[in-house]
Every structure is written in C-alpha cells, then in structure tokens.
Amino acid sequence: MDVRLSSEQLALRDSVAQVVDRLGPHTVRDLDDTERAAKFDAAVAAAGWRELRVPVEGRVPLASGVEAAVVAEELGRGLADTPFLGPTLAADLRRLAGAPPAGTAETVAFSRSLLAAAVVDGGVPPGTVAVDARGATCALVLVPVVGGHALAEVALGLVAVGTDLTRPGAAIDPAAVATPLDSPGSRPLADDDLSAWTALGLALDCADLVGTMRGAVGLAVGYASDRRQFDRPIGSFQAVQHLLADAHVVMDGSRSAARHAAWAVDALSPGDALAAAAAAKAYCARAARTVCETTIQVHGGTGNTWECLAHVFLRRALLSTDVLGGEGANLDRVLAHHGIGGGRGLR
Numbered sequence: 001m002d003v004r005l006s007s008e009q010l011a012l013r014d015s016v017a018q019v020v021d022r023l024g025p026h027t028v029r030d031l032d033d034t035e036r037a038a039k040f041d042a043a044v045a046a047a048g049w050r051e052l053r054v055p056v057e058g059r060v061p062l063a064s065g066v067e068a069a070v071v072a073e074e075l076g077r078g079l080a081d082t083p084f085l086g087p088t089l090a091a092d093l094r095r096l097a098g099a100p101p102a103g104t105a106e107t108v109a110f111s112r113s114l115l116a117a118a119v120v121d122g123g124v125p126p127g128t129v130a131v132d133a134r135g136a137t138c139a140l141v142l143v144p145v146v147g148g149h150a151l152a153e154v155a156l157g158l159v160a161v162g163t164d165l166t167r168p169g170a171a172i173d174p175a176a177v178a179t180p181l182d183s184p185g186s187r188p189l190a191d192d193d194l195s196a197w198t199a200l201g202l203a204l205d206c207a208d209l210v211g212t213m214r215g216a217v218g219l220a221v222g223y224a225s226d227r228r229q230f231d232r233p234i235g236s237f238q239a240v241q242h243l244l245a246d247a248h249v250v251m252d253g254s255r256s257a258a259r260h261a262a263w264a265v266d267a268l269s270p271g272d273a274l275a276a277a278a279a280a281k282a283y284c285a286r287a288a289r290t291v292c293e294t295t296i297q298v299h300g301g302t303g304n305t306w307e308c309l310a311h312v313f314l315r316r317a318l319l320s321t322d323v324l325g326g327e328g329a330n331l332d333r334v335l336a337h338h339g340i341g342g343g344r345g346l347r
Contacts, residue, residue, distance in 0.1 A: 001267070003259045005070065013070045019043050020078030028307055031081060031165055041082045041135065050084060053092040053200070054101050061095060065200055065265030069207035069258065076211025076320070077218075079312055081166040083107065085208065085323070086132030089201050090140050093117070096193040097151050099186045107132055109139040109154060109172055114322045115329055116198070117142050120178040124154060131323055133159050133170035141178055148188035152178035164319035165312055195270035201324045202277035203265050206258035208320045209288040213251040216295040216313040220244060223299055240298060247294045250287045257283045271337060278333035285326040288317040 005013065023040035025031050044050065049071045052063040068088060075084050086107030093108065094101060109118040112127030119125075120141045130139035139156055142149040154177070156170040189197075221244060224235030234240050261280035264273040292314035296303035303310045325333075 001260065001263050003256065003263075005066075009067060009070055012067060013074055015047070016049070016071050016074035017078075019047070020074055020080055024078035024080050025166070025312075026309075028165075028309060028312060031312075037081055040080070044080075044082045044084070050087040051091060051101070053088055053095060055095045059095055059098065061092070061266075065203050065262045066259070068200070069203055069262035072204045072207035073211035073214070073258075076208035076316065077215040078211075079166050079215060079309070079316060081134075083132050083134050083136065083167070085167070085201075085204055086130070086136065086139075088204065089197070092197055092200055093140050093151060093189070094181075096197055097181070097186050097189050099151060099181045099183045104138065105136045106138045106140060106153070107136040107156075109141045110323065113325075115325045117194075118172075119144065119149065120152060120154070124172055124174045124176050124178065126174050128172045128174075130156055130170040130172060131319070132167045134168055136170070139170070139172065142189070142194075143178060143180060145188050148190045149194070150188050151181045151186070153181065154178050162319070163322075164315050166316055167319060192270040195274045196265070198324060199261070199270065199273035199277040200265050202274075202281045202330070203258065203261040205320045205323055206254070206261050206277070206280045206284045209284040209317055210251065210255045210258045212313050212317045212320065213247070213254060213288055213291040216292050216310065216317075217244065217247050217251055219309055219313065220247070220295040220298040223302075234298075243294050243298055247291045251291055254280075254284045254287045275334055275337035278330035278337075281325070282327045282330040282334070285321040285330070288321060289314075292317050 023036060023043055030036060052068045053061045056062045072084060087105065089108045090106045091101060107130050109128050109130045111118050118128045118141045121144050133156055136156055138153045141152050141154055143152045154172055157173055159168050159170045161168045224240055224244065225233055227234045257280035261277040264276040268276065295313060296310045299308055299310050302308050
C-alpha cells in the first residue's frame with residue numbers, strides 16, 4: 001500500500017484543518033460557547049463530512065475509509081466538539097444493511113463495555129449508551145433475526161457529558177422500544193458486514209487518537225517554547241526535549257498503523273481488515289495515553305489544572321480508546337483472527 005495521501009485527500013485534510021482552526025475550541029472555556037459550537041456544527045454539516053460513508057452506487061460508499069480517517073484525524077487534533085464518529089458509523093451501518101440515509105441526526109448505541117454495537121433482544125440491555133450523541137435524536141441498535149442482525153432505532157434520553165468533554169454520550173432507557181427500520185431493499189447484517197463495520201470504527205478511532213496526539217504534542221511544544229525558567233525556555237532543557245521527542249516518535253508510529261487500518265477498510269476482506277484495524281487500535285490506544293500523560297507532565301503543575309487543555313486531550317483519548325475496545329480487547333481480536341489464544345495461555 002502507498003500511505004501517501006493523494007492531492008484530493010490533502011485538499012480534504014486542509015479544508016478540515018481550516019474549519020477546525022477557525023471554529024474549534026482553543027481554550028477549555030470555549031467548550032461552553034454555544035454560539036461558536038453552533039457555527040462549528042453548521043460548517044461541518046454543510047461540508048458533508050458526516051455523509052462520507054453513505055452509498056452512491058449500490059452499497060459502495062461515497063468515500064473510502066482513508067478519506068473518513070483524514071477527517072477524523074483533523075477533528076481529533078482540534079478537539080472538535082461536533083459529532084462525527086457517531087453519525088459516520090450510523091451511516092455505514094445503514095449502507096451495509098441497504099437502508100436509506102437517516103432523515104434526522106442519529107448515532108450508534110453501544111453495549112456497557114463499548115466493545116460492540118448494542119444488541120436488543122426483547123429489551124434494551126442495562127448500561128446501553130449512545131456515543132458522540134450531541135444533536136442526535138435516536139441511535140441505531142442491532143436486533144437478532146434469521147440470517148444475522150437487523151437494524152432498529154431507539155430514542156435517546158438526556159445527553160450528558162461523560163469522560164470526553166467534546167463528545168458527550170447519552171444513556172438509553174432500558175424500557176425504550178426498539179423500532180425496526182422498515183425499508184424496501186434492506187437486509188440483515190451478516191457477520192462479515194459487522195466485521196467490516198467494526199474495522200471502519202476501529203480505523204476512525206485510530207485516526208482520532210493520532211489527531212489527539214498531534215494536538216497534545218503541539219500544545220506541549222508551544223508551552224515549552226513560551227514557558228521560561230532560569231531565563232531560558234523550558235524547551236531548551238534536555239529532559240523536556242527527550243519527553244517531547246519520545247512523544248513525537250510514538251505519535252508518528254501510530255499514524256503509520258492508523259493509515260494502514262484506514263486503507264484496509266475497503267481494500268481487504270472484512271476479516272483481514274478487522275485484524276489490521278485491531279492491531280492498529282492496540283498500538284494507538286497504548287501510545288495515546290502515553291503521549292497525553294507526557295503532555296500533562298511537560299506542563300508541570302499547570303497541566304493538572306482545569307484551565308489547561310491538556311486534560312481535554314487526555315479525556316478525548318480515553319473515550320476513543322474505549323469505543324470498540326482498547327489494547328487488550330483488540331489484541332484478542334488479532335489473536336483470534338490467526339487462530340491463536342484461548343486455551344494456549346497467551347491471554
């Protein structure tokens with residue numbers, strides 16, 4: 001594979017970066033600016049970035065996993081507080097099931113562990129939560145049927161801020177009724193469909209983690225350049241330089257793994273794509289926590305305060321790590337793909 005972005009993909013990346021830099025949050029206080037957030041959301045909606053995985057010919061998506069990952073990375077870098085992951089995954093589920101695009105804003109409901117899309121069989125399981133739910137009125141769930149799983153919608157309750165201050169989730173009432181999507185031409189989702197969808201979700205998680213790491217490193221470098229101690233910028237001290245250099249190396253390695261996962265979404269079979277994305281997620285999840293904690297360390301005491309954006313990057317990384325599983329869960333997926341593990345004592 002060629003990990004270089006095409007001219008069109010570079011233009012897409014630059015467009016997203018311009019919108020994020022102009023309308024995204026630059027301080028913790030900006031997260032409470034509803035006027036700014038509304039303008040940001042309107043710009044993303046007008047650009048059509050949430051529709052990159054809707055079908056254009058049959059079940060072929062409008063854009064590849066690479067283009068969707070390019071958008072996710074830049075949104076992560078800028079701590080974008082506008083929905084993308086949830087609507088994009090919902091659109092891809094609809095595409096795979098042959099259902100028409102949603103007429104209203106929606107997201108996907110996950111199980112309590114966030115390891116997989118929620119399965120509703122007679123009732124919504126306790127702890128079911130919708131991710132990236134700001135602005136959404138409903139969430140997609142899976143219903144077991146002959147031949148696989150059908151799609152259904154559940155109404156969302158109160159959207160509440162969780163770990164990630166930029167992408168709030170919504171709990172779903174266990175008494176909520178799942179309404180099947182009744183549309184001509186739709187079909188049950190087979191195991192391969194869910195593997196392909198999970199591969200996309202993992203690839204977008206990885207891209208968001210890479211972007212989050214980029215933003216965190218940039219924040220730390222800027223602080224180290226401005227903060228002076230003993231009449232010198234702290235970035236001139238070798239100990240700080242080593243921390244930042246190590247963080248950059250880890251981030252850059254994660255980018256390579258994430259690019260491969262995004263390419264694999266449409267280029268490989270569902271099983272192979274899932275294995276590639278799981279390997280990337282295991283790497284990126286470990287790297288992101290290290291990088292974000294390093295960012296806080298470089299800031300010293302200031303890094304532990306509410307006013308410093310460092311904790312917002314860490315919080316975003318924690319959610320992206322949990323969605324569809326972190327290091328351990330995805331190493332299990334890789335081992336299972338190769339027929340390793342289980343009773344062999346490897347995990």
